[in-house]
Amino acid sequence: MTSVDEPARSNGRIRDAARTRAEILDVATREFARAGYDGARVDEIAARTRTTKRMIYYYFGGKEQLFTAVLERAYGVIREAEQELDVDHLDPVAAIRRLAEVTFDHHEQHPDFIRLVSIENIHDAEHIAASEKLGRIGSPALDVIRRILTAGQESGLFTADVDAVDLHAMISSFCFFRVANRHTFGALFGRDLVDPGQRAHYRAMLGDMVIAYLTAERSPDRSGDRHTS
Amino acid sequence: MTSVDEPARSNGRIRDAARTRAEILDVATREFARAGYDGARVDEIAARTRTTKRMIYYYFGGKEQLFTAVLERAYGVIREAEQELDVDHLDPVAAIRRLAEVTFDHHEQHPDFIRLVSIENIHDAEHIAASEKLGRIGSPALDVIRRILTAGQESGLFTADVDAVDLHAMISSFCFFRVANRHTFGALFGRDLVDPGQRAHYRAMLGDMVIAYLTAERSPDRSGDRHTS
DNA sequence: TGACTAACGTACCGGTTCGTACATTAGCGG
DNA sequence: CCGCTAATGTACGAACCGGTACGTTAGTCA
The missing domain is CATH 1.10.10.60 (Homeodomain-like)
Structure with missing residues (x-):
C-alpha cells in the first residue's frame, strides 16, 4: 500500500x-x-x-456540452493523423493506395470514433453545427486527395472527371461501414468484417477498388439512362 | 363534426x-x-x-421487445424488395449495375431503416442476436449476386477471385454511408450527399466503381506487401 | 341474450437521472 | 504567512420515464 x-x-x-x-x-x-x-x-x-x-x-x-467537447477532441485526433500524411514522393497510383490504407487503418484503430460519428448522425449533427471549433476544421486529407488527383489526371493515368470530396466519400464509405456495421453485418451474414485474419484482404480490396475506379475507362452508355442512341 | x-x-x-x-x-x-x-x-x-x-x-x-419487433419488420421490408429483384435476363455487367442501382434506391428511400441499423450497431446488434426471426432471414440479394458473379466469372468478364458477401458489403458501404453519415459529412465538408440534384451522379458513380472493380485486371504488386520480387 | 374473454383505458408508482445549492480545501500571489 | 480564488466534494431535489395494478367495454359464441 x-x-x-x-x-x-x-x-x-x-x-x-x-x-x-x-x-x-x-x-x-x-x-x-x-x-x-x-x-x-x-x-x-x-x-x-x-x-x-x-x-x-x-x-x-452539462451533458450536451460534454458530448460536443468529446466530438471536438475526437475530430482533432483524426485531423492530426491526416496532417502527418506524406505521399508526395509517390506516383499517383501508389499515393492513392497509400491514402486508402491510412484511412483504412485509422478507422480500424479508432472504433470509438466511428461510434461517436454514428451517434452524432442520429442526432442530425446538431452538436457539430453548434460547435465553432468543428465548423472550421476542414480535412487535410482533402488537400492531399486534390493534389494526387490533379497529378494523376494531368499524367493521363486517372479519369479526369473525379472530384476530391466524392473520392473521399468513397474511401470513407468502405472503411466506415466495415467498422460501424460490424455487428449487424456479422449477425446477418455470419462474417466478421473486422476479423484480423481478413484484414489484409479487405485492405487490398479497398485499394483495388479505388484504383480500378480511377483508372477505368468510363463507358458512355449506362443502364438507367435514356439517351442511348 | x-x-x-x-x-x-x-x-x-x-x-x-x-x-x-x-x-x-x-x-x-x-x-x-x-x-x-x-x-x-x-x-x-x-x-x-x-x-x-x-x-x-x-x-x-416492453420497450426492448418493441424495438426488436420494429427491427424485424424493417428487415422484412428490405427482404421483400430483394426478392422482387429480377436481373437474370441481363448480361453480368448490366445485372450488377442494376443490382447496385436497386440497392442505392432502397437505401435512399428508407432513411429510417438506415438509422435503425446504425442504432442497432451502437447496441452491438444484441436485438438481432436475441431475435429468432432475424437470425434466419438470409439476404436474397446474396443469391442474386452469387449468380451474377458466377456468370461473369465464367464468361471471363469479371475477376475470378471476388466473393459475393464482400461485393455486397462494398455496394452497401457506399449506399449506407451516403444516407447514414449525411449530416456529419454535410456539416464538415459542406456537401449534401443526398442532394436530389446529385442523385444521378452518385448512382452512376457507384455503378462505375463496382464495374471497374469487377472488370479490372488485378496488379500483382501492391504497396504495403513485402514480396515484390 | 347472457356470459366470457380479448382488447382497451386510467391512474399511479418507484427508481433513475440530470442538475445544483452549499460547504470546503489546496495552492498561489502578495 | 495570510487571504483570495480556483478547484473540489457532499447531499439533495425535481422531473422524467419505464412499467404495472386495476377497472372497463366490445365483440363473439353457446
Missing part, C-alpha cells in the same frame, strides 16, 4: 485542472461511444473518474 | 388488434429512428398512437 487510506496523491499535484478535464474527456468518450448520447449516464462517467460529477458541470456545463 | 364528443368510430371496428399493433409499430419505427433506442420515449410513442401506453406492453411486452 502506497498510502494509508487517503486518496493516493501520486504525482505531487492533487489539484490539476488540465488533468481532471482530460480524464473526464477520456472517460466520457468511452461512455458515449459505448451507450450513445442518451444511453450514456453522467453519473457513470463521474464514477469512472477520479473526480466527481460536480466537476463535469464545472468544466463543461 | 362527425360525432359529438366520443372518439370518432371511423371505420366500423373500434377494436382491431391487428390494426392497433401495426399502428404502434409504425409510430415506434419513426420514434426509434428519430431519437435512438434510449432517446425514444414509450410515452411519446403511445401519445402519437390512437391507443395508450398500456397497449404497447400488452402487445409487445
Whole structure:
C-alpha cells in the first residue's frame, strides 16, 4: 500500500485542472461511444473518474456540452493523423493506395470514433453545427486527395472527371461501414468484417477498388439512362 | 363534426388488434429512428398512437421487445424488395449495375431503416442476436449476386477471385454511408450527399466503381506487401 | 341474450437521472 | 504567512420515464 487510506496523491499535484478535464474527456468518450448520447449516464462517467460529477458541470456545463467537447477532441485526433500524411514522393497510383490504407487503418484503430460519428448522425449533427471549433476544421486529407488527383489526371493515368470530396466519400464509405456495421453485418451474414485474419484482404480490396475506379475507362452508355442512341 | 364528443368510430371496428399493433409499430419505427433506442420515449410513442401506453406492453411486452419487433419488420421490408429483384435476363455487367442501382434506391428511400441499423450497431446488434426471426432471414440479394458473379466469372468478364458477401458489403458501404453519415459529412465538408440534384451522379458513380472493380485486371504488386520480387 | 374473454383505458408508482445549492480545501500571489 | 480564488466534494431535489395494478367495454359464441 502506497498510502494509508487517503486518496493516493501520486504525482505531487492533487489539484490539476488540465488533468481532471482530460480524464473526464477520456472517460466520457468511452461512455458515449459505448451507450450513445442518451444511453450514456453522467453519473457513470463521474464514477469512472477520479473526480466527481460536480466537476463535469464545472468544466463543461452539462451533458450536451460534454458530448460536443468529446466530438471536438475526437475530430482533432483524426485531423492530426491526416496532417502527418506524406505521399508526395509517390506516383499517383501508389499515393492513392497509400491514402486508402491510412484511412483504412485509422478507422480500424479508432472504433470509438466511428461510434461517436454514428451517434452524432442520429442526432442530425446538431452538436457539430453548434460547435465553432468543428465548423472550421476542414480535412487535410482533402488537400492531399486534390493534389494526387490533379497529378494523376494531368499524367493521363486517372479519369479526369473525379472530384476530391466524392473520392473521399468513397474511401470513407468502405472503411466506415466495415467498422460501424460490424455487428449487424456479422449477425446477418455470419462474417466478421473486422476479423484480423481478413484484414489484409479487405485492405487490398479497398485499394483495388479505388484504383480500378480511377483508372477505368468510363463507358458512355449506362443502364438507367435514356439517351442511348 | 362527425360525432359529438366520443372518439370518432371511423371505420366500423373500434377494436382491431391487428390494426392497433401495426399502428404502434409504425409510430415506434419513426420514434426509434428519430431519437435512438434510449432517446425514444414509450410515452411519446403511445401519445402519437390512437391507443395508450398500456397497449404497447400488452402487445409487445416492453420497450426492448418493441424495438426488436420494429427491427424485424424493417428487415422484412428490405427482404421483400430483394426478392422482387429480377436481373437474370441481363448480361453480368448490366445485372450488377442494376443490382447496385436497386440497392442505392432502397437505401435512399428508407432513411429510417438506415438509422435503425446504425442504432442497432451502437447496441452491438444484441436485438438481432436475441431475435429468432432475424437470425434466419438470409439476404436474397446474396443469391442474386452469387449468380451474377458466377456468370461473369465464367464468361471471363469479371475477376475470378471476388466473393459475393464482400461485393455486397462494398455496394452497401457506399449506399449506407451516403444516407447514414449525411449530416456529419454535410456539416464538415459542406456537401449534401443526398442532394436530389446529385442523385444521378452518385448512382452512376457507384455503378462505375463496382464495374471497374469487377472488370479490372488485378496488379500483382501492391504497396504495403513485402514480396515484390 | 347472457356470459366470457380479448382488447382497451386510467391512474399511479418507484427508481433513475440530470442538475445544483452549499460547504470546503489546496495552492498561489502578495 | 495570510487571504483570495480556483478547484473540489457532499447531499439533495425535481422531473422524467419505464412499467404495472386495476377497472372497463366490445365483440363473439353457446
